[in-house]
Amino acid sequence: MLEYAIFVVTFVLALLIAFIYFYPGSIKPPSIPGLQPTTKKDGNLTDISRAGSLHEFLIDLHKTFGNIVSFWMGQKFVVSTASPELFKEHQGVFDRPPELFNFFEPLDGPKCIQYANGSDGRNRRAIYDKALSHDAIRKYYQSFQEVADEIANKWLTLTNEEHVPLGMYMSDFALKAVLITLFGKNIKDDKNISEFRRKYYICWTEMEKRLVESPDSTREKDFEDALNSLKKQIIKMMTDREKNRPNNGEEILIDIILEKIEDEEMQLSDSITFITGGFDTTANLLTWAFYFLASHQDVQQKLYEEIQSVLGKEDVDHTNIGELVYLRQVQDETLRCAVVAPWAARFQDCDAQLGGHNIPKNTPVIHALGVVLQDEKIWPLPNKFDPDRFSPENTRKRPALAFSPFGFAGKRICPGYRFSYAEASVCMVTLLKKFKVHMVEGQKVIPLYGLVTRPADEIWITISKR
Secondary structure, eight states: OHHHHHHHHHHHHHHHHHHHHHOGGGGSOTTSOBOOOSBTTTBTHHHHHHHSSHHHHHHHHHHHHOSEEEEEETTEEEEEEOSHHHHHHTTTOOOOOGGGTGGGHHHHOTTSGGGOOHHHHHHHHHHHHGGGSHHHHGGGHHHHHHHHHHHHHHHHTSOTTOOEEHHHHHHHHHHHHHHHHHHOSSOOOHHHHHHHHHHHHHHHHHHHHTTTSOOOHHHHHHHHHHHHHHHHHHHHHHHHHHHSOOOTTOOOHHHHHHHHOOOHHHHHHHHHHHHHHHHHHHHHHHHHHHHHHHHOHHHHHHHHHHHHHHHTTOOOOTTTGGGOHHHHHHHHHHHHHTTSSOOEEEOOSSOEEETTEEEOTTOOEEEOHHHHHTOTTTSSSTTSOOGGGGSHHHHHTSOTTSOOTTOOGGGOSOTTHHHHHHHHHHHHHHHHHHEEEEEOTTOOOOEEOSSSOEESSOOEEEEEEO
16 A cells, blocks of 8 residues: 555656656746746747737736736746846847747858857857948948939939839849949849849748748748849859959958858858848848938938038048048938847856846747847837937937847847948938938838838838929
8 A cells, every 4th residue: 555655656756757747837946927838839929929929928028027027938038128127138149049030041041150059159259240340331332322313313204293112222222232332233123122122031031931930841841942032142243243353452342251151051041041031131220210200301301411611522531530420320210110120139158147047048038129129128118219319418318238129149239230320321421412201191101020021011202492
């Protein structure tokens, strides 16, 4: 009888241990407020899908539970932070959790720098940063200007009443600027640029859909066809550049990739990553900026007056961009108000403390950048577009990391942030010198939150010549 009792107790304990081990909600660190998994397999993925996006889910989660919260991404326990103070505590962390980004692996490839951590990630980042440094960007302004002038010349052929697809023009501008400055001038044809953009958006849209649903066979084929087309164009650019190496001192990003990276699969993966990352954020920054300017004619007029006062008939470049103070305020308020980049994430391979809570090793920690960018305690009337929030006086009053639209942690801030500001500045100055932009009435502009926030539908504007 005693042996039987011992067996029963042992069996029950074994079941309890198995339950604790296999059921994710039971091993949640108890001190971190948040959600239990809705289902054992999917965690809170259904809740994320119901909210519309991870960003919108995090807004609700932080509103309910505070600045540090927890939830389950499938069977993976995840922590999210949403305050400048918590960001500061995590500022030195470099590694990115692959679980939160590997759904993009079919597009970028498993060897891309997005998934490179530790010494490999740091070394590759140091190599590539040379092509995106403050000094390197100086030589890109002329190419930015050439592409912006092409857009301006196209707009000169339009009538005042003609409806202009804003997102299409900004995407074509940003993509062409990236390809020319970072990958050489062998893909300048507008037809090829538009086709590249179209194929890219097929791939990107499919990747974001896979966050909440599995693809069917038709979607899978469309994705593979589009991806193969992108890869062929990139391989051709790399091959052409290899045959026509630049003079000493004229190297650009593609030359660094070809010289420093021997693995051909890694070369292709990192090229895809820099092309997509380099143009998508800027394209949406420009789209949202012109949308806000068209919707706020007073802001547009004030910006035009600054451009005229600072530049006159001159173009913007590295010598004068710092004088366009209000232009930068408009760009920063666009990044904030549109939440162009909603979130980032890091992890540590050791147990750690964050906000007074124990964080188990290998736990993904999300930086809810967009939640902080819309925190009404930091940004009164957060949905109001007001570039004066970024006046020097107002900026000094805010915590240092309250505005971190390109991330901040572990020297892994978006490597192209200087590039994006310079590229966007040239485009905005060039077009606003020659045109006023106006909204087409009757539109309902709805943001679609992914890794980058874009309008759910095309934004239509009209233009009038100055």
